[in-house]
Amino acid sequence: xxIVEAILLTIVTASTPLLIAALGELVTERAGVLNLGVxxxxxxxxxxxxxxxxxxxxxxxxxxxxxxxxxxxxxxxxFAVLGLAANQVASGLALTIFGLGLSGLIGAPFIGARRDxxxxxxxxxxxxxxxxxxxFFGQDAFVYASLLLCLGVGWFLFHxxxxxxxxxxxENQTSAxxxxxxxxxxxxxxxxxxxxxxxxxxxxxxxxxxxxxSPGMTSGRGWIAVALVVFAAWRPGxxxxxxxxxxxxxxxxxxxxxxxxxxxxxxxxxxxxxxTIVALVVLSxxxxxxxxxxxxxxxxxxxxx
Amino acid sequence: MTELDAAAGAGADETGPPLIAxxxxxxxxxxxxxxxxxxxxxxxxxxxxxxxxxxxGKSTLVKxxxxxxxxxxxxxxxxxxxxxxxxxxxxxxxxxxxxxQHFSLFENLTVAENIAAAMPPDLSLAExxxxxxxxxxxxxxxxxxDRPVWTLSAGERQRIEIIRCLLQDPRLIxxxxxxxxxxxxxxxxxxxxxxxxxxxGCAILYISHRLEEVRRxxxxxxxxxxxxxxxxxxxxxxxxxxxAGLMVGAALHDVVAGRAAAEGTPRLLVRGLSxxxxxxxGQALRDIDLVVRAGEVLGIAGVAGNGQGELFAALxxxxxxxxxxxxxxxxxxxxxxxxxxxxxxxxxxxxxxxxGHGAVPDHRLAENTLLSxxxxxxxxxxxxxxxxxxxxxxxxxxxxxxxxxEGADPRARTLSGGNLQKFVVGREILREPGVLVVNQxxxxxxxxxxxxxxxALVDLARSGSAVLVISQxxxxxxxxxxRIAVIHAGELSAPEATGDLTRETVGLLMAGAAAxxxxxxxx
Numbered sequence: 001x002x003i004v005e006a007i008l009l010t011i012v013t014a015s016t017p018l019l020i021a022a023l024g025e026l027v028t029e030r031a032g033v034l035n036l037g038v039x040x041x042x043x044x045x046x047x048x049x050x051x052x053x054x055x056x057x058x059x060x061x062x063x064x065x066x067x068x069x070x071x072x073x074x075x076x077x078x079f080a081v082l083g084l085a086a087n088q089v090a091s092g093l094a095l096t097i098f099g100l101g102l103s104g105l106i107g108a109p110f111i112g113a114r115r116d117x118x119x120x121x122x123x124x125x126x127x128x129x130x131x132x133x134x135x136f137f138g139q140d141a142f143v144y145a146s147l148l149l150c151l152g153v154g155w156f157l158f159h160x161x162x163x164x165x166x167x168x169x170x171e172n173q174t175s176a177x178x179x180x181x182x183x184x185x186x187x188x189x190x191x192x193x194x195x196x197x198x199x200x201x202x203x204x205x206x207x208x209x210x211x212x213x214s215p216g217m218t219s220g221r222g223w224i225a226v227a228l229v230v231f232a233a234w235r236p237g238x239x240x241x242x243x244x245x246x247x248x249x250x251x252x253x254x255x256x257x258x259x260x261x262x263x264x265x266x267x268x269x270x271x272x273x274x275x276t277i278v279a280l281v282v283l284s285x286x287x288x289x290x291x292x293x294x295x296x297x298x299x300x301x302x303x304x305x
Numbered sequence: 306m307t308e309l310d311a312a313a314g315a316g317a318d319e320t321g322p323p324l325i326a327x328x329x330x331x332x333x334x335x336x337x338x339x340x341x342x343x344x345x346x347x348x349x350x351x352x353x354x355x356x357x358x359x360x361x362g363k364s365t366l367v368k369x370x371x372x373x374x375x376x377x378x379x380x381x382x383x384x385x386x387x388x389x390x391x392x393x394x395x396x397x398x399x400x401x402x403x404x405x406q407h408f409s410l411f412e413n414l415t416v417a418e419n420i421a422a423a424m425p426p427d428l429s430l431a432e433x434x435x436x437x438x439x440x441x442x443x444x445x446x447x448x449x450x451d452r453p454v455w456t457l458s459a460g461e462r463q464r465i466e467i468i469r470c471l472l473q474d475p476r477l478i479x480x481x482x483x484x485x486x487x488x489x490x491x492x493x494x495x496x497x498x499x500x501x502x503x504x505x506g507c508a509i510l511y512i513s514h515r516l517e518e519v520r521r522x523x524x525x526x527x528x529x530x531x532x533x534x535x536x537x538x539x540x541x542x543x544x545x546x547x548x549a550g551l552m553v554g555a556a557l558h559d560v561v562a563g564r565a566a567a568e569g570t571p572r573l574l575v576r577g578l579s580x581x582x583x584x585x586x587g588q589a590l591r592d593i594d595l596v597v598r599a600g601e602v603l604g605i606a607g608v609a610g611n612g613q614g615e616l617f618a619a620l621x622x623x624x625x626x627x628x629x630x631x632x633x634x635x636x637x638x639x640x641x642x643x644x645x646x647x648x649x650x651x652x653x654x655x656x657x658x659x660x661g662h663g664a665v666p667d668h669r670l671a672e673n674t675l676l677s678x679x680x681x682x683x684x685x686x687x688x689x690x691x692x693x694x695x696x697x698x699x700x701x702x703x704x705x706x707x708x709x710x711e712g713a714d715p716r717a718r719t720l721s722g723g724n725l726q727k728f729v730v731g732r733e734i735l736r737e738p739g740v741l742v743v744n745q746x747x748x749x750x751x752x753x754x755x756x757x758x759x760x761a762l763v764d765l766a767r768s769g770s771a772v773l774v775i776s777q778x779x780x781x782x783x784x785x786x787x788r789i790a791v792i793h794a795g796e797l798s799a800p801e802a803t804g805d806l807t808r809e810t811v812g813l814l815m816a817g818a819a820a821x822x823x824x825x826x827x828x
Contacts, residue, residue, distance in 0.1 A: 161426045168411050168422040175409035178373060179423045180393030295412065 007251060008135050012143055013209055015247025017042075017201040019146045021225035022232070022239045023153050024197020029229055030157060031190035032170035032296035036092025037077055038198050039222025040099020045070040045202025047103035050213040051110055059118050063203045070199015071192050073099055078191040082184050085300040100216065107213045115211045142204050147240075149197075154236035166190060170294035173301045183301050198222065224276075231280030233292035242280055249275040322385035324349045324508045325370070325401075325477055330379035332365050339365040340376070341532040347477065352499065352509045354519040354540060357529035358552055358751035359722055363512050364406075366529070367479055370510070371403045372396040402475030404466045406482040406512075410454050417450040420469050433472075440471045444498050459486035459608055467498065477508045484518060485777070486609050489812035496522055514552075514752075515780075516545035530554055553752050560759045560784055569599030572771035573652075573740045574633040578626055580619055588612040590619065593797045595790065597740065597771035602762060603800060604786030605775045608815050612795040613775045614657065617744040620773070621654035622647045634740055645680040653677070653738035655730055657745040657775075659722065663729040666718035670710070671699040673717050674732055681736060698735075706731035707757065723754030730758050734765050741765060744775045759785050779808055793817045 021038055028035050035041075048069030053062025077095045080086040118140050121127065126137040157163040169176045169186045177183050205221070206213045224246060232238035249272035257265050323346040332340040340362045347353045357363045368374040370381070372390035381388055383399050390396050393403075410419050421433040428436075434450050441447060446464045454462060463483065470478055480499075484492040499522065503509055513519055519526060519540050526540040528551045536551050573596070580590040590612050597603045607613055618624040619632070626632050626640030633639065634650045644654070654677075656662040664673045675695050679685050684694050699714065706727040710720055717725060726747065733741060746762060747755035763785050766772040775792075776782050782789050783803060790800035791814035798814050 161421065161428075161430070164414075164418055164421055164430070165426070168414065168418075171411040171413055172409075175411055176422070178371075178393065178403075178405060178409045180372075180397065181422065292413075 005131055005134060007255065010251045011248045012139060014250050015244045016143050016146045017204045017209065018221060018225055018228065018246055019150060019240060019243035021198045021201035021222060022228040022243055023149055023236060024194035025225055026229045026234055026236060026239055027153060028190045028194030029297055030170045030234055030294055031166050031187045032173055032294050033081060033187050033191055034088045034092065034298040035077055035191060035194055036089060036226060037095025037099060038225050039218055040096035041070045041073045041195050041198035042202035042218045042222040043099045043103035044073045045199030046206040046217055047107035047213060049203025050206035051106055053115055053207055054110055054113050059207055062207055063200065066203025067196045067199045070195040070202065074191050074195020078188050081300065082187055085302045088298050104215045107215065110213050113212065115207055117211065118208055140208060142208060150236050150240050170296055173296040173299065177303055231277065233284055234294065238283065242276055245279055246272050246276045323347055324384060326382040328380045330366065330369060330376045332369060332374060333377045338532050343534055345527050347508045347510060349508050350503050350506050351525065352503050352511055352523045354523035354526035355510055355512045356519065356526055356548065356552055359749055361529040362532040363529055367481060367512065370479060371401060397473055400476035402470035402473055402478045404470055404478065404480045404483055410462055410465060412455040413453060415451055415453050416448055416465055419454055419465055423469050424472065436472055437468055440468050444471065444501065459610065460491040475507060477510065478502065479510045481512045484513065484515060488608055488815040489808055490816055516548050520545060528552055549752060560756060560763060569601060571596045572599050572635055573597040573773060576631055578619055578631050580615055580624060583624065588615055588795050590615050590795045595797060597773050599769050599771055600766055601787040602766045602772045602774055602785050604782035604789040605792050606779055606782050606789055606811055606815060607792035609777055611792050613744060613792060616792065617656060617742060617775060620742045648681050651739035653733035653736055653741045655733050655743040655746065657748060659725050659729055660718060664717040664725060667716055669714045669716055670728060671695045671714050674699045674702065677732060702728055702731040702735055705735060723750040726750045727754050727758060730761065734761050738770060740771045742773045745777060746774060747778065747781060779811060791815055
């Protein structure tokens with residue numbers, strides 16, 4: 001396996017959790033809810049996913065535990081911001097702190113445990129092609145799932161009536177309510193979806209990316225996912241681009257650090273963030289007047305009766 | 306529908322139970338009784354007006370009728386059967402459609418998507434579009450289904466609302482202040498549509514405070530005052546003045562306008578003002594020239610969203626002009642100066658939005674006087690607020706302008722719209738500014754307060770100030786302005802003496818018809 005191929009493969013692995021978490025947050029925000037708790041939900045997904053996989057000795061059940069954990073954490077958030085109309089920013093921040101703390105407690109007994117690598121797709125012939133064989137036809141199921149998810153979210157939002165309903169609720173909650181659209185119900189489902197995605201992304205980290213669990217292993221990826229959604233102007237296609245750009249920059253700067261090319265390592269560590277911001281800002285220059293932000297993003301909704 | 310059916314359905318159906326009857330509807334919010342035992346009945350094919358001042362309870366009643374609010378007490382009967390409306394879906398299922406005053410549209414979605422959002426979810430977008438095309442053809446309501454809503458004019462937006470409403474095949478359509486954002490010509494087209502609908506047997510509840518319209522269109526009217534029904538009348542048989550008296554509960558005084566002394570000195574001068582839009586969906590200003598002279602009221606008419614807010618911001622100094630001499634106050638170039646500096650030169654400004662722009666909602670009135678008066682003397686000493694002076698000034702404004710309030714110094718948000726507007730306008734007028742710019746002075750204000758504010762504006766001008774009034778209300782401008790100009794798509798027409806203008810000519814300008822060339826006045 002050449003070094004180029006190895007780098008390309010690690011880029012995919014680094015980008016997949018970002019893409020999954022960002023897509024979940026994108027759907028949540030398109031419904032008008034700003035959930036800053038992605039980091040916490042991801043941490044819960046990582047810890048519960050890993051614990052589930054060890055306890056049941058099954059990666060699949062582990063992944064389900066991760067999704068469930070992310071969804072349950074999100075349900076807590078939904079209760080606060082929908083049921084009690086609490087401030088979304090404050091609730092989201094609290095959710096992150098809560099998720100990081102609780103995941104530490106859940107994961108503690110599993111420190112030191114390891115999981116085996118999961119199986120990758122193998123198509124005789126195609127997967128053995130030089131350079132691109134492993135890249136396109138030899139990934140694990142998560143990678144393909146994340147790409148399908150990206151297409152699915154785009155299709156759902158812009159080509160289905162349910163997607164229109166979700167965008168309408170996020171665009172103008174007052175109008176949506178006066179038309180009789182179920183604002184709170186739509187938002188509840190969107191928040192759960194976001195949580196499930198964050199949980200899945202977390203489970204990917206502990207079950208595939210590192211294959212062990214350690215406290216704080218999400219290390220800010222949840223925040224990157226939140227930022228990606230904004231920079232990608234709430235579009236699934238651009239989110240894909242942003243996630244892979246960030247993943248690529250992360251991997252490349254690690255190699256650059258290893259090669260000791262004379263740039264301070266701190267500057268290299270900052271590179272992925274910088275590159276992502278620059279690229280997405282350049283992308284959005286053409287539409288500076290319209291950021292694409294859902295009109296009701298972050299606004300609590302209390303119908304009077 | 307065959308022609309025979311249409312003929313049979315024409316006019317109000319006088320037999321049997323009414324289409325909808327509301328009995329003893331009461332709605333209480335906290336300590337406020339918004340609706341107090343209201344009775345209202347509408348028959349099929351009838352155009353029924355609901356009249357009342359702001360705060361009389363019209364909107365509350367309509368929201369109850371559309372299932373958005375639940376009445377505290379009372380009963381609604383549909384074709385004689387009692388019904389309970391738990392939400393807009395249920396109201397729609399019965400055949401009640403609603404055209405909202407502040408449109409319930411989604412700016413960033415296309416017209417077709419906006420219509421689909423209100424349709425049953427089993428229809429595809431293409432099917433919805435096809436149905437919308439049918440209805441728009443049938444009633445002559447043309448709209449481009451693929452355009453995003455933010456690119457449309459208010460008239461076009463209203464057409465979307467109406468199409469959306471008609472697609473549900475309603476038996477009763479409720480229109481809340483439908484003409485407030487329309488040009489007179491657009492309003493005429495709306496009336497034709499409504500009359501057609503009524504002729505086909507649809508009942509219409511028409512909410513408005515424009516009495517001439519109501520007298521022209523409606524065959525009966527229910528008048529609300531302070532949450533109660535004060536009269537149910539045939540508006541065609543009663544004069545507009547009498548109706549207004551019923552709404553207000555007292556006889557109205559006309560504004561004594563007088564005439565401006567010919568050719569005062571120019572006090573506010575704008576030359577070649579162009580401004581790029583500040584935010585998404587904003588309006589650019591293009592090469593605006595205007596002169597306001599001492600002693601006169603210059604009115605600027607226009608449909609909302611044609612650059613009024615931007616023009617106000619440029620005049621007040623919230624946005625700076627490209628060069629200092631683009632805006633001049635009493636001969637001094639001020640285009641580069643901010644709000645406070647312009648105030649110090651004797652100018653005063655009243656923005657459109659009372660809460661949040663003209664006043665801080667959670668601050669007390671005395672604190673709010675400080676907001677616009679801190680730079681012009683008497684209220685601040687060496688960086689400290691003179692609390693007694695601000696309170697005394699607030700009291701003087703409150704007394705002079707008859708601001709009704711609860712408590713000694715209440716928070717701004719607790720005042721009713723009309724009273725807060727009197728306070729905000731009074732705060733500026735009491736300073737006797739040389740130049741006053743006011744945007745929508747009586748928007749959403751009851752008739753009594755509006756008359757007081759208009760009189761104060763005229764009196765200020767007659768005392769030698771230059772007053773610029775930006776307003777959507779043509780009646781208001783014809784009442785108080787000496788000259789009227791029209792703003793459309795960020796361009797200002799040449800002002801004309803009010804006496805030489807008719808509503809039709811102004812209406813055409815508001816709709817964007819170019820000003821006829823060579824209308825320079827030589828008197």
